[in-house]
Amino acid sequence: MKTSRWLLVGFALMTAGGLSALAGGGGAPVTPPTPPRPAITPAPAPVKPRAPTTPATTAASAATSTTTSTSAAITAVAPTLPVNPLIEHPGWTLAAACFACHGLDGKDETFGALNVFSAEDFIDRMNELKTTEAENEGLMKPHSVGYTDEQIKLLADYFSQVE
Amino acid sequence: MNRREFIQYASALGISAALAESLLGTARAQTNSAHATPSVSGRVVVVGGGMAGATAAKYLRLRGGEKLQVTLVERMPKYLSHTMSNLVLNGRRTMPSLEFAYTDLARNYGINVIQGEGVGVDANARTVKLADGKTLPYDRLVLSPGLQFDAPPGLTTADFNGKFPHAWDAGPQTTNLRNQLLNLRDGGTVIIASPPMPYRCPPGPYERSSVIGHWLLKNKPGAKVILLDANPKIVVEEPIFTGLFEGTLKDVVTRVPSAAIKEVDPATMTVKTSAGDFKGDIINIIPPSRAGKIVQDASLVNVSERWAGVDVHSMESKVAPGIHVVGDSTQLPKTGTYASSEAKNMADAIVRLMRGQEPLPSPVITTACYTPISEDLASWLTFVQQYDPETKGFKQSSTGMAHEPSQVNYKRMFDWFDALMRDSFA
Numbered sequence: 111m112k113t114s115r116w117l118l119v120g121f122a123l124m125t126a127g128g129l130s131a132l133a134g135g136g137g138a139p140v141t142p143p144t145p146p147r148p149a150i151t152p153a154p155a156p157v158k159p160r161a162p163t164t165p166a167t168t169a170a171s172a173a174t175s176t177t178t179s180t181s182a183a184i185t186a187v188a189p190t191l192p193v194n195p196l197i198e199h200p201g202w203t204l205a206a207a208c209f210a211c212h213g214l215d216g217k218d219e220t221f222g223a224l225n226v227f228s229a230e231d232f233i234d235r236m237n238e239l240k241t242t243e244a245e246n247e248g249l250m251k252p253h254s255v256g257y258t259d260e261q262i263k264l265l266a267d268y269f270s271q272v273e
Numbered sequence: 274m275n276r277r278e279f280i281q282y283a284s285a286l287g288i289s290a291a292l293a294e295s296l297l298g299t300a301r302a303q304t305n306s307a308h309a310t311p312s313v314s315g316r317v318v319v320v321g322g323g324m325a326g327a328t329a330a331k332y333l334r335l336r337g338g339e340k341l342q343v344t345l346v347e348r349m350p351k352y353l354s355h356t357m358s359n360l361v362l363n364g365r366r367t368m369p370s371l372e373f374a375y376t377d378l379a380r381n382y383g384i385n386v387i388q389g390e391g392v393g394v395d396a397n398a399r400t401v402k403l404a405d406g407k408t409l410p411y412d413r414l415v416l417s418p419g420l421q422f423d424a425p426p427g428l429t430t431a432d433f434n435g436k437f438p439h440a441w442d443a444g445p446q447t448t449n450l451r452n453q454l455l456n457l458r459d460g461g462t463v464i465i466a467s468p469p470m471p472y473r474c475p476p477g478p479y480e481r482s483s484v485i486g487h488w489l490l491k492n493k494p495g496a497k498v499i500l501l502d503a504n505p506k507i508v509v510e511e512p513i514f515t516g517l518f519e520g521t522l523k524d525v526v527t528r529v530p531s532a533a534i535k536e537v538d539p540a541t542m543t544v545k546t547s548a549g550d551f552k553g554d555i556i557n558i559i560p561p562s563r564a565g566k567i568v569q570d571a572s573l574v575n576v577s578e579r580w581a582g583v584d585v586h587s588m589e590s591k592v593a594p595g596i597h598v599v600g601d602s603t604q605l606p607k608t609g610t611y612a613s614s615e616a617k618n619m620a621d622a623i624v625r626l627m628r629g630q631e632p633l634p635s636p637v638i639t640t641a642c643y644t645p646i647s648e649d650l651a652s653w654l655t656f657v658q659q660y661d662p663e664t665k666g667f668k669q670s671s672t673g674m675a676h677e678p679s680q681v682n683y684k685r686m687f688d689w690f691d692a693l694m695r696d697s698f699a
Contacts, residue, residue: 191339191382206332206617207639210610210696211689220688245676246685249641249655256657256671261637 196271201264204257208265215272225272232266313627314340315412318401320391320567322347322375324356325600325612326417328697332620334382341624344385344409346401347375352698355474356609357690358443359481360645362451363488371443373698381699391418394571396593413623415588416573416581417600417616418565420473420607425466425558427537433560436539441473441559453555454485460495464544464553466534468561469503473607476644476654478559479507479514486517486526487647497525499551501532501544510644510674513652517678534558564602571596576604585666586632587622588615597623605667610640613697635660638667643686650678651686 194215196202208216208224216224227235239247239254257265317337319330322345330345337343352373360366375386390404394414401409422439424430433439438446438453457463463485467478474480482500489496507514507528518526532548537558544551544558563569563579573581573590581598583590585605588597599615601607615638622632638658645651652675658667675682 191334194335197336197338202336203618203621203633204637206621207614207637209617210613210639211641211692213692214696218692220692245679246681248673248676249653252655252657252671252673253639253641256639256659257637258659 196268199264199268199271201261201268204261204265205268208269216269217272224269227266227269229263229266229270232269233262236262236266313337313624315627316342316344316410317413317415317623318344318346318409318411319415319417320346320401321417321419321565321600322349322352322386323417323419323600323612324609324697325616326415327352327373327375327378328613328616329415329417329599329620330384331378331382331697332617333623334384336620337624337627339383341627342385343382344387344411345375345378346387346389346391346403346409348388348390350388351375353443354609354690354694355441355443356693357645358440358447359477359484361443361447362440362454362481363484363648364451365645365648368443368448373694375698377699391416391567392570394567394596396571396596399595413595413597413627415597415599415619415623416565416568416571416602417598417612418567418602420562420601421564421566421569422560422562425534425537425560427539428558432539437537437556437558439558439560441477441562450555450557454488454493457489457493457496457554459493461493461554462552463489463496463498463555464501464551464557465498466501466532466544466546466556466558467503468559469533470508471607472559472562473601475509475606475608476514476642478502479510480644480646481557481559482526482528483514483517483522483646484648486522487650490522490525497527499553500526500528501534501546501548501551502528502530503533505531510652510654513644513646513674513678517646562601564598568598568602573598580604585660586618586634586636587626588619589622589626608640608642610642610693611638613693614638614640636667641689643682643689645683645686646678649680649683651675651682652678653682653686 205216211221212218212224213220224232236254239250242248242251317333319326319333322330326345326347330343333341333343352375353368354371354373357366358371361368361371378384379386387403389407391401392404393402394416395402399411399414401411401414403409419442422430422433422441424432428437433446438449440446440450454463465478465482465485478500482498486498489498518528529546529548529551532546535545535547537544537556542553542556544553544556564574564581568574568581571593573593573596575592576582581590581603582592583598583603583605588599588603590596590598597619599619600612605611605615618636618638625632637660641653641655643651643653654672654674656672657670659670661668
């Protein structure tokens with residue numbers, strides 16, 4: 111099951127408990143708030159379809175830049191940035207550290223995509239890693255024991271919501 | 274229900290106080306976002322496009338969104354990766370394979386990349402001056418200039434670009450050192466001198482000794498490496514390197530502990546140290562270092578007269594509000610993956626600060642790093658650091674290293690390197 115129950119409980123509390131007034135600044139009159147964006151997407155299949163691996167951009171693209179002797183803007187374009195609906199997720203910063211090896215939003219398969227896990231499976235996997243003796247899995251062992259349980263829950267919730 | 278009641282209620286349901294706090298934060302952000310723009314407006318200038326600066330620029334845009342203007346100022350047209358540059362010394366990588374352009378950061382994330390040199394900061398006017406006279410205004414400034422290296426007594430910094438390359442910044446010095454190795458006589462001696470901690474890439478001097486040692490074994494009969502280590506003990510991956518220096522490399526690499534350099538005599542090619550004098554055909558001094566020049570010039574150095582002290586929640590200077598320092602110039606450990614992790618935490622903190630919010634209370638640093646050992650072996654090192662309220666710094670919460678150098682690690686090292694560089698430059 112992909113739904114992480116703890117977070118559902120948390121948001122149920124917020125909506126039921128009038129937390130919006132608190133969040134809006136204490137005793138301020140309560141404007142009907144926009145309901146919090148549901149943090150949990152409906153549970154699809156336990157294992158999500160895998161995202162394509164981005165090809166390596168390495169030295170090939172390096173050859174295209176220019177050399178100038180004074181300061182010069184290489185490019186000043188305004189592309190549309192990718193919209194990340196999870197950017198305000200409390201686990202984003204923790205998750206971002208994982209992107210170094212697992213790719214943006216954990217979608218790269220080279221070291222195993224992270225967005226294929228349900229929250230529960232993610233937590234189970236991290237628990238398995240805590241006791242692994244396998245050499246290659248060993249690299250992940252410090253990550254499984256170095257985070258608190260709450261941090262692992264946040265990571266699990268984040269990656270389980272990445273499409 | 275007030276904050277305390279919520280936390281107590283949550284606690285009764287098995288949700289910890291910390292998690293409840295973060296849920297509160299989320300609710301607040303979401304409520305705010307219903308009334309105000311969720312993104313942030315303003316200008317951030319990043320000076321220095323190494324691992325820290327490039328990652329910071331990209332993640333500021335990812336985190337801050339369209340309205341956060343990010344300018345990246347970098348002296349060089351391309352980044353030359355220090356990571357993997359020891360493999361240029363044994364011919365397994367070429368210098369062009371370590372080049373990474375800034376064009377992807379501009380094209381994919383709308384970062385305004387300026388090739389130029391930041392030479393001064395006016396903290397009152399909130400502007401950065403470039404070498405060509407141009408002035409860039411900022412709301413928040415990020416300085417990530419890397420390191421400045423000190424010449425040992427007997428040498429000048431000009432010697433680094435001549436007969437005594439340190440090659441601790443990848444570039445022409447790396448090629449120079451490679452050529453010196455190619456020209457080394459059989460039976461010759463390579464002296465590598467490692468500085469006292471802290472320095473960039475703690476495994477680096479041992480890695481370099483090992484990579485060169487293995488190369489000498491195959492290519493220069495009778496030649497050897499003398500590693501003059503200013504530190505009493507091997508500072509990281511100790512079992513791995515002790516195993517090598519007492520095993521495969523026993524007749525090739527000699528590590529001299531606690532060998533602090535007193536002087537280098539270029540005429541006789543002698544390195545005088547607290548542990549004796551050593552003569553070499555090649556002298557590769559990895560010099561002590563300090564914060565980059567622009568950080569020094571902005572008077573941000575306040576730790577050990579070398580480093581910029583920063584608040585680890587935000588990497589904001591402790592002496593200059595609005596100016597952040599990230600990467601090798603701070604009091605924190607100095608590696609590429611550490612800098613990447615710092616930069617992401619900082620990007621989040623800057624966005625929060627620009628919205629009038631506090632940075633996250635308990636930042637975490639995560640690193641994973643492969644170490645080349647020879648032309649086909651590598652090891653790895655990884656750790657997690659948690660915020661420590663007592664020291665207001667980081668405390669190691671876990672660490673691990675490879676069981677032993679292996680070919681599998683060597684192969685995975687390149688996957689790791691590609692992923693890491695993609696994360697920072699593409």
